[in-house]
Structure formats: C-alpha cells, structure tokens
Amino acid sequence: MIxxxxxxxxxxxxxxxxxxIETMMLHLSMNKSQARTRAKELLDxxxxxxxxxxxxxYPHQLSGGMRQRVMIAIALSCxxxxxIADEPTTALDVTIQAQILELMQNLTTQLxxxxxxxxxxxxxxxxxxxxxxxxxxxxxIETGNAYDIxxxxxxxxxxxxxxxxxxxxxxxxxxxxxxxxxxxxxxxxPSGCSFAPRCDFVEERCKKEKPMLTDVSPGHxxxxxxxxxxxxxx
Numbered sequence: 001m002i003x004x005x006x007x008x009x010x011x012x013x014x015x016x017x018x019x020x021i022e023t024m025m026l027h028l029s030m031n032k033s034q035a036r037t038r039a040k041e042l043l044d045x046x047x048x049x050x051x052x053x054x055x056x057x058y059p060h061q062l063s064g065g066m067r068q069r070v071m072i073a074i075a076l077s078c079x080x081x082x083x084i085a086d087e088p089t090t091a092l093d094v095t096i097q098a099q100i101l102e103l104m105q106n107l108t109t110q111l112x113x114x115x116x117x118x119x120x121x122x123x124x125x126x127x128x129x130x131x132x133x134x135x136x137x138x139x140x141i142e143t144g145n146a147y148d149i150x151x152x153x154x155x156x157x158x159x160x161x162x163x164x165x166x167x168x169x170x171x172x173x174x175x176x177x178x179x180x181x182x183x184x185x186x187x188x189x190p191s192g193c194s195f196a197p198r199c200d201f202v203e204e205r206c207k208k209e210k211p212m213l214t215d216v217s218p219g220h221x222x223x224x225x226x227x228x229x230x231x232x233x234x
Contacts, residue, residue, distance in 0.1 A: 002075050002104075004087035006067035010059040016043075016070055017055035020077060027078045042073035047103060065096040072104060082114045089124070101128055122165050126150060134158050137184050137194035140213065144220035154222040154231035156199045193224070201226050 003009040011019060020042065021035035030038065036055070043051035046069040059067055068088065075083050085104065089097035105128055108115040119125060125132055125146065132149045134142040134157065142155040153159045160179040167174075181198035184190060190197060196206040205225055213221040216231055224230065 002068075002071050002083060002085040002088045004090040006064065006071045006091070007059060009071060010067060012059055014058075015055065016057050016059070016062070020055075020070070020074055023074060023077050038077070039073070042077055043070070045076070045107065046070075046073045047099075048073075064092050065100060068092060068096075068100050069103070072100075072107070076107065076111065076113070079111075080113060082116065083108065084116045084118070086118045087120075088117065089119075089121075097124075122161065134161070137189060138186060139194065139223070141195065141224070142222040143213065144217075148217070148220040152217075152220070152231060154216045154220070154227040155195075155224045156201050156230060157195050158222075159230070160198075201230060 010016075017036065017039060020039040021030075021032060024030045024035040024038055025032065028035075039055060040051040043054055048054050048066060048069050054062070054066070059070075062070065068091075071088075083104075088104070089100055092100060101124060104115060104117075107113070117124065117128065129146050132144060132146055133140050134149065134155065136157045142149065142153065142158045144152075149158060150162065153162060157179070160177070163177040164179065166176065179198055184194050184197070190207070192205075192207045192210055193199070193202075194210075196202045199206065201224075203226070209225070211223045211225050213223045214227065215221045216227050
C-alpha cells in the first residue's frame with residue numbers, strides 16, 4: 001500500500017533504514033545486514049541519490065518527493081504481486097507528481113507487479129491507466145479501457161466528470177458544467193440508482209430498480225438503464 005501523505009505515513013521518530021528493514025526482517029526472515037543491503041538497493045531503484053546517507057535520515061529531513069519514493073521502496077520491499085496507491089501524488093507539486101507516476105509505472109512493469117491507482121485526477125487516469133473503473137457512492141458504475149471511458153462514456157456520472165474538467169482545446173469563454181445536487185448519504189442510499197437524484201437522464205425505473213453492470217461493447221460495461229441512448233450522445 002502507498003498512501004497519499006508520506007509525512008504522516010512514515011514514523012517521524014524512526015530512521016528511513018529502520019522503517020524499510022523492519023518489514024523485510026519480519027516477513028522475509030532476513031538478518032539486519034541482509035535487510036540493510038536490500039534497503040540500499042531499493043532506495044537506488046526508486047531513484048534516491050546516495051542511499052547510504054539517506055538510510056540514516058529521518059522523514060522530516062527529506063523532501064516530499066523523496067519521502068514518497070521511500071514509501072514506494074517499502075511497498076516493493078517484500079516482492080508484492082499487487083500495489084494499491086491511494087492518491088499517491090496529492091501532496092506533491094506537479095513536476096514531482098509526473099516523476100513519481102513515471103517511476104511507479106516503470107517499476108511495476110519491470111518487476112511484473114500489478115498497480116491499482118485510486119485518484120480523482122482525470123489527467124493521471126488518462127496518462128497512466130490501462131483499465132479504468134469509475135465509482136459512485138461505493139459502487140462501480142462504469143468500467144473499460146481509458147479510450148472507451150474518455151471518448152465513449154456511457155454513464156451520466158462519467159459524462160458529468162469529464163465535463164467538469166477544464167480543457168485546452170475549447171474556447172476560453174466555455175463554462176464548466178458542474179454536476180447538480182450533492183452526493184448521497186452513504187448510510188442511507190436511495191432505492192434504485194444512487195445517481196438518480198442528480199441525473200439528467202433519470203426516468204421512473206431508475207428510482208426503483210438498481211442497474212447492474214452490463215456490457216455496452218466488448219470490455220466496456222456500465223450500470224445504467226439508458227446506457228445505449230447515452231452512449232450514442234457522447
């Protein structure tokens with residue numbers, strides 16, 4: 001797991017070395033010398049210069065980007081099959097965001113690790129995701145490859161998300177179209193489709209019956225009773 005704020009995810013009173021080797025000593029049965037050697041290799045792998053020196057540092061002595069690289073090193077330390085990154089670049093500036101995302105993509109490809117990125121940044125999704133799952137009120141409401149989601153959205157919420165993001169290829173006079181209303185109370189969801197109270201395509205059936213994910217094309221599915229009509233409009 002890679003969390004969104006490395007300063008609070010790392011223990012402020014333990015050195016970087018302690019926080020990396022502890023995991024490997026516990027789960028891989030390494031002795032301290034073996035774990036330390038592996039820790040230096042991991043820091044070098046994630047692009048931290050002078051790993052020997054940085055192992056002795058405390059989290060507050062590193063920049064935000066360096067701390068996030070340490071978090072990636074810890075996530076990779078026990079040879080995982082899957083990494084879940086929860087908003088991994090939220091606390092970083094834009095240039096460092098790109099570096100961290102490129103690093104994660106390259107390392108997971110190189111090591112054969114699957115990567116799930118949880119994010120609200122549609123630019124990150126468009127650039128790095130092979131497969132996209134759009135969620136609303138705790139449910140997957142559309143899934144497909146990045147091209148389908150961005151060019152052929154078939155759920156009203158997905159369309160609303162895309163319309164709410166500024167674009168460089170439109171007129172500067174174009175106004176954004178926010179999604180009307182508010183998200184539902186998750187402990188008291190409405191019957192039927194959770195998005196129905198905010199949907200421009202709502203009909204009586206939507207308020208009573210919850211739609212299941214249904215294929216609209218190979219590899220592209222959506223949970224909407226009117227997905228065929230919406231797909232043709234997008």
